Structure formats: structure tokens, C-alpha cells
Amino acid sequence: MATIVLDDSGAPKRQERGVLTGMGQGTERVVLGTAFIAVLFVVWELVTALGIEPPILLPSPSGVVSALANLFSSSDIWADLAESGKELFYGLVLAASVGITAGLSIGWYPRLGYFFDPFINFLYAIPRVALGPLLIVWLGIGLSSKVALVFLIAVFPVLVNTSSGVRSLDQHLLRVARCFGASDLKIFRTIALPGSVPFILGGLRLAVGQALIGVFVAELLGAQHGVGALIDNAGQQFQTDIVFAGLLIFAVAGMVLTGLVRWLERRFDAWRV
Amino acid sequence: MAIARVSMPPKQAAGAASQASAAGAADHYLYAGQVSIAYAGRGGETMLAIDHVDFVLERGEFVCLLGPSGCGKTTFLNAVAGFLPISSGQLNFEGQPVSRPGPDRAMVFQQPGLLPWRDVLHNVTYGLEMSGRMRRREAAAHASALLELVGLADFARSYPHQLSGGMQQRVNLARALAVEPELLLLDEPFASVDAQTREALQVELLGICKRAEVTALFVTHDISEAVFLADRVCIFSRRPGRIVREVRVNLPKPRDDVRLKPDFLAYVQEVAGVLASAAKAPSNS
Ligand SMILES: Nc1ncnc2c1ncn2[C@@H]1O[C@H](COP(=O)(O)OP(=O)(O)OP(=O)(O)O)[C@@H](O)[C@H]1O
Ligand SMILES: [Mg+2]
Numbered sequence: 001m002a003t004i005v006l007d008d009s010g011a012p013k014r015q016e017r018g019v020l021t022g023m024g025q026g027t028e029r030v031v032l033g034t035a036f037i038a039v040l041f042v043v044w045e046l047v048t049a050l051g052i053e054p055p056i057l058l059p060s061p062s063g064v065v066s067a068l069a070n071l072f073s074s075s076d077i078w079a080d081l082a083e084s085g086k087e088l089f090y091g092l093v094l095a096a097s098v099g100i101t102a103g104l105s106i107g108w109y110p111r112l113g114y115f116f117d118p119f120i121n122f123l124y125a126i127p128r129v130a131l132g133p134l135l136i137v138w139l140g141i142g143l144s145s146k147v148a149l150v151f152l153i154a155v156f157p158v159l160v161n162t163s164s165g166v167r168s169l170d171q172h173l174l175r176v177a178r179c180f181g182a183s184d185l186k187i188f189r190t191i192a193l194p195g196s197v198p199f200i201l202g203g204l205r206l207a208v209g210q211a212l213i214g215v216f217v218a219e220l221l222g223a224q225h226g227v228g229a230l231i232d233n234a235g236q237q238f239q240t241d242i243v244f245a246g247l248l249i250f251a252v253a254g255m256v257l258t259g260l261v262r263w264l265e266r267r268f269d270a271w272r273v
Numbered sequence: 274m275a276i277a278r279v280s281m282p283p284k285q286a287a288g289a290a291s292q293a294s295a296a297g298a299a300d301h302y303l304y305a306g307q308v309s310i311a312y313a314g315r316g317g318e319t320m321l322a323i324d325h326v327d328f329v330l331e332r333g334e335f336v337c338l339l340g341p342s343g344c345g346k347t348t349f350l351n352a353v354a355g356f357l358p359i360s361s362g363q364l365n366f367e368g369q370p371v372s373r374p375g376p377d378r379a380m381v382f383q384q385p386g387l388l389p390w391r392d393v394l395h396n397v398t399y400g401l402e403m404s405g406r407m408r409r410r411e412a413a414a415h416a417s418a419l420l421e422l423v424g425l426a427d428f429a430r431s432y433p434h435q436l437s438g439g440m441q442q443r444v445n446l447a448r449a450l451a452v453e454p455e456l457l458l459l460d461e462p463f464a465s466v467d468a469q470t471r472e473a474l475q476v477e478l479l480g481i482c483k484r485a486e487v488t489a490l491f492v493t494h495d496i497s498e499a500v501f502l503a504d505r506v507c508i509f510s511r512r513p514g515r516i517v518r519e520v521r522v523n524l525p526k527p528r529d530d531v532r533l534k535p536d537f538l539a540y541v542q543e544v545a546g547v548l549a550s551a552a553k554a555p556s557n558s
Contacts, residue, residue: 176386179354180452181376182403190399194390268390 059241067241068248076225081249083225086143087215088253091150095207099155100200103162108192113163124160128153129217141222150214157206165199166192201265208257212250301365302488303330303353303456308362309513310348322348324513325362330456335482335489337499339544340509341552346492347383349514350458353490354380366456376404379454381462385441387433393420393444394429400452412451419447422477424470439466443474450481457482459491463498475501476529483526496548500540501528508544510551518547 041061047053048060055063071077106113106120132149139145169192177187219228227249234242310323322345330336338346351357352364355374364371366378374380379400387396397416401407407415420426423443425436433441446462463471479502482489493499499506506520522540524531531537 170386172382172384172386173388175356176380176382177399177403178356179374179378179380180400180403181374186403190402191388194388197390 056238056240059244063241064244064248067239068245071230071242071245077230079225080227080230083143083223083229084215084219084227087146087150087218087226088211090143090147091214092154092207092211092257094147094151095154095158095211096204098151099158099203099207100162103159103200103203104166104192104196106159107163107166107196108188113167120156120159123152124156128156129213132217132221136221146215146218146223146226149218150211153214154207154211157210158200158203161199161203161206162196165196168199169195197268198265201261201268205258205261205265208254208261212254216250300368301329302332302334302367303328303490304363304365305329305349305353306363308349308352308364309360310345310352310357311360312348319360321513323352323359324515326514326516328507328516330488330490332488333486334504335479335491335502336505336507337503338490338492338507338509339494339496339499339548340514341511341548342494344509344512345514346509347460350380350460350490350492353456354378354458376400376406376452377454378456378458379449379452381446381449381457381459383460383462383464385433385438385445387441387444387448389433392430392432393425393436396433396444397447397451400448404452406452416447416451419451420444422450422481423447423474439463439470442466443470446474446478450485453485453487455488457487457489459489461493462491464493464495471498472532476527478502479526479528496544497532497537497541500524500537500544501532506544508547508551517551520544520547 044058045061048055048058048063059067102116106116129149131152132145135145135148135152139148173191173195174187177191182190215226216228216231219226220232223229227246231243231246234240234246305326305328308323308326308328309321311319311321314320326349328349338349340346348357352359353366353371355371355378387393388399391399394413394416397419398409398412401412401415402409417426417429420429423446425440425443425447428436428440433444436444442462442465446459449457449459463474466474475498478489481487489502491499491502493502500522503522506522507516508518508520509515510517520540520543524534524536524540528537
């Protein structure tokens with residue numbers, strides 16, 4: 001039986017009550033989501049246990065887990081994590097601060113937009129990972145070229161989203177503010193800034209995924225340490241279990257960061273209809 | 274022009290203006306002489322919304338603008354608020370040509386226009402914060418009192434999306450009243466409120482305007498609302514809007530229980546008659 005319920009956002013939501021009768025929606029979501037993953041793992045384990053695929057092509061889940069355990073028992077992994085973590089963190093922080101600041105200014109001052117938009121569109125259009133070799137020539141093979149690549153890849157979603165957030169502000173609210181004699185600075189602080197928060201967070205969420213691509217590609221182009229370099233080396237030596245372990249680390253990092261942004265989005269969702 | 278940019282206390286500005294200019298226009302609180310307002314239509318031609326309107330508003334008056342939908346009432350109000358430039362004619366507020374919005378003229382818009390990220394209380398303090406006239410705590414106390422007045426004291430901590438349209442409109446009104454404007458411009462503020470609340474709000478509004486010595490220009494297309502509130506009702510023709518008739522409502526105030534009295538009903542009938550002929554006749558004839 002399906003019933004239509006109105007949640008507080010006002011949108012009708014279909015709620016299935018049958019197999020999983022009596023469970024709250026939150027629990028139901030978690031149970032179903034976990035169930036799929038569990039099934040996937042069982043099938044995977046079976047496929048490898050039955051020898052359908054040789055372990056060198058597809059390691060078993062238990063093999064991946066033990067590879068992961070092995071990795072974490074050596075001290076090298078910490079150096080890799082630290083290196084990739086630094087690239088990701090510095091790159092993202094730079095991308096967020098530059099992207100938000102530039103996006104707000106470009107959105108707020110139309111002339112600044114006219115001035116920079118063509119250049120931004122040009123940069124946005126080229127595949128930015130292709131800038132990697134150039135960055136290595138310019139900045140060397142160390143941390144800075146990698147941070148620069150992560151930054152370049154991640155800054156655009158933030159910048160473009162933020163500026164379109166400011167541009168699509170509710171004109172009526174701006175009129176209300178002007179009616180009360182608000183200065184431009186006050187209008188910016190009380191309307192433009194809070195009004196574009198959802199756009200900024202959306203941009204950040206995209207940026208996290210892009211930044212992880214940046215970290216991986218940057219390390220492919222040459223690196224001593226890093227989870228991307230680890231995956232690359234393991235792959236060349238057909239240590240697929242370590243490749244999978246590395247992928248898992250990337251996935252967890254991405255999920256944690258995206259979850260963080262989602263959590264922020266939900267907090268600001270309180271007033272969104 | 275230079276004078277208009279300096280923010281002088283309003284009374285002083287008016288005094289300066291009437292000394293500077295000997296024209297009769299300067300003697301009125303709000304003066305519109307032969308005001309026309311046109312919008313740029315598609316393809317370069319212009320669309321006349323307000324057509325040579327003469328209008329005067331004196332300090333302390335409550336005047337209602339009544340007219341068929343689309344006749345230009347909102348347009349005229351926007352021009353008085355300073356949002357919209359007039360195409361020709363003369364529009365003076367306290368002797369100065371209206372050039373831009375100011376906190377001396379607060380507008381209650383047709384749409385509530387509340388900030389969705391502020392709770393009700395802080396929506397009401399918004400105008401005060403913007404004009405920077407009160408400290409935060411003072412502003413909050415002031416706003417609470419106004420929320421009490423519009424019957425939303427229990428909703429101070431709610432967010433706009435949790436309110437009904439009518440409740441949002443009452444917050445909108447409280448926000449405008451909070452800045453204690455001299456001239457209150459209201460654009461069908463009670464259109465989305467239920468009949469009973471509307472009548473209560475009308476009574477409150479009259480009381481507030483009297484107590485705070487606020488001058489009010491109130492747009493509506495509800496005839497009995499206009500008669501109940503107004504000292505004068507100005508009736509617009511169809512677009513392009515012109516004032517076809519002015520009805521002075523000589524009912525004593527307070528008018529709390531005037532609605533069933535024969536004089537009130539007679540006024541309603543008179544205004545309805547004018548409005549009906551205004552809506553029928555092409556305004557250019
Ligand atoms: N921004 C605009 N651009 C072009 N035309 C406009 C604009 N705003 C209003 N108009 C036109 O001007 C005329 C008057 O509009 P206005 O909003 O002043 O009417 P109104 O009397 O307030 O109507 P209502 O009672 O329905 O609110 C309308 O015919 C409308 O089509
Ligand atoms: Mg209107």
C-alpha cells in the first residue's frame with residue numbers, strides 16, 4: 001500500500017509500507033542502502049571464491065581488507081596519507097576561499113563580471129587536468145604544483161556557482177532592502193551573502209569530487225608519496241588488492257567530505273522552502 | 274538635487290524647501306502634478322501606465338487609491354516610493370522631487386518579501402537595522418511589541434515559510450511600521466488575509482496611523498476596505514490610469530463599528546458606482 005504524506009517541505013512524498021512495515025523513513029533508508037552494499041559484497045566474494053576471475057584481475061573483498069590492514073601496519077601509508085591529505089586540504093581551502101570571494105565579487109559587480117566572464121568561460125572549457133604537465137614545468141614536481149592543480153580543478157565549480165547565486169537573488173528582496181535605505185554594503189551582508197549560501201555549498205560539494213580527481217592526476221604525473229602514487233605503483237606491479245585498498249581510501253575521503261558539506265546544507269535548509 | 278542627497282531630518286528639509294521655492298507645489302506634503310509613467314514595451318514602443326495624474330496628499334491624511342486591476346496603482350505607489358522614475362510631470366515629497374527611496378517612506382508591498390533566512394522577529398527588526406536607527410536590543414523589544422499588535426507574538430521565532438500568506442503579510446506590515454515612517458505606502462496589504470483578520474487589521478491600522486501620526490497612501494481594490502479606512506478615496510480609470518473621481522469620506526473616527534451604518538453603506542454604493550463606470554468607460558474619452 002502506498003500513501004501520500006506531506007512532509008514539512010510541502011512536497012508530497014510516496015511512502016512505501018509493506019515489506020518493511022513499521023520502520024521509520026530514516027531507518028528504512030539506511031537498511032535498504034546497506035542491504036545493497038552487502039549483497040554486492042557477497043556476490044563479489046562468491047565470484048572470487050569460485051575462481052571465476054583470477055585474483056590478479058579481481059581480488060576478493062577479504063583480500064582487499066587484508067591488503068588494507070597490511071598497508072596500515074607499515075609506516076609508509078602515513079606518509080602517503082599525509083601527502084595526499086595536504087594536497088587535498090590546501091587545494092580545497094584555496095579553491096573555496098578564492099572561489100567564494102571571486103564569485104561574490106563577480107556576481108555583485110556586473111562590470112567585474114563582464115571583464116572576467118570570457119576568461120573564466122575559457123578556462124572552464126578546457127579540461128583542466130591537462131594543465132598538469134604545464135604546472136610541473138612551472139612549479140616543479142613538489143607539493144606546490146599538485147596543490148595548484150587541485151586548486152585549478154576545484155575552484156571553478158565554487159566560483160561559477162557562487163556568482164550565479166548572487167546574480168539570481170530575489171529582486172523583490174533587494175527592493176525591500178533599498179526601501180529601508182540600506183547601504184550597498186548592508187544589502188550585500190544581509191541579502192546577497194545569505195541568499196547565495198545554498199549555491200556556495202552546492203559548489204563546494206562539486207568541488208570535493210573534482211579535487212579528488214585533481215589529487216589522483218597530480219600524483220600520476222610524478223610523486224614520491226601519496227595515495228594516488230600508491231595506486232599507480234601497485235597497478236604497475238599488478239597488486240590489484242592494493243589498488244582496491246587505495247580506491248577505498250579515496251572513496252572514504254570523498255564520502256566524509258561530501259557528508260560534511262551535506263550536513264552544512266541541511267543546516268541551512270531550515271529556511272528553504 | 275544636491276539638497277535631496279543630503280539626509281536632513283525631514284521636518285527641517287521641508288522647511289528649507291518651502292523657503293527655497295515659492296511654488297504652490299511645495300506647500301503640499303506629497304504633490305503629483307500631471308504625472309505620467311510609461312514602461313518600455315517590447316520592440317521599443319512605450320506602454321503608458323499612468324496618464325497625467327494630479328494628486329495631493331496632506332500630512333496626517335489617510336487616502337485610498339482604488340481602481341480596476343492593472344490600472345497602474347502599484348506603478349504610482351512605486352513612483353512615490355522612489356523606485357520608478359516618472360516619465361513626465363512633477364512629483365514632490367515634502368517639497369523635494371522624489372528621486373530615490375528613503376526610510377521616511379516605508380512600503381508594504383503586495384508580496385510579503387520577507388527574508389527567508391531570518392525568523393519573524395528579525396524580519397521585523399530588518400528595517401531598523403538597515404536604517405541604523407536603533408540598537409539591537411531596543412529594536413528587538415520594539416519589534417516584539419509590533420508583533421503583539423499584529424497578533425503574531427507567538428510566532429516570533431518561526432521562519433517565514435512556516436507562516437500562512439496572511440501571516441506573512443502581517444509581518445510585512447509590522448516591519449514597515451517598525452521604522453516609524455512618516456508616510457506609509459501600502460499596496461493591497463490585506464489582500465491575502467481572511468475577512469475577519471482583515472477587518473481587525475484595518476481597525477488596528479487606523480489606530481496606529483492616528484497614534485503615530487502617520488500619513489498613509491493605501492492601494493486596494495476592495496471598496497468597503499477603502500471606505501472604511503480612507504479620509505479620501507481616489508478612483509482610477511482603466512489603464513492608462515487617471516484619477517477619475519475623488520470621494521471624501523466624512524465618517525467620524527474611530528470607525529470600529531461603522532460598517533453596518535447607513536452612511537457607510539451609502540459611501541460604499543457611491544464609490545462602487547463610480548468604479549463601475551470607470552471600469553467600463555475607456556479612460557481616454
Ligand atoms: N515592470 C513592468 N514592465 C512593463 N509593464 C508593466 C510593469 N509593471 C506593470 N506593468 C504594466 O503596467 C500596468 C499597471 O500595472 P500595475 O502593477 O501598476 O497595476 P495595478 O493597478 O497595481 O494592478 P493590480 O491591482 O492588479 O495590482 C499593467 O497593465 C502592467 O501590464
Ligand atoms: Mg498592484
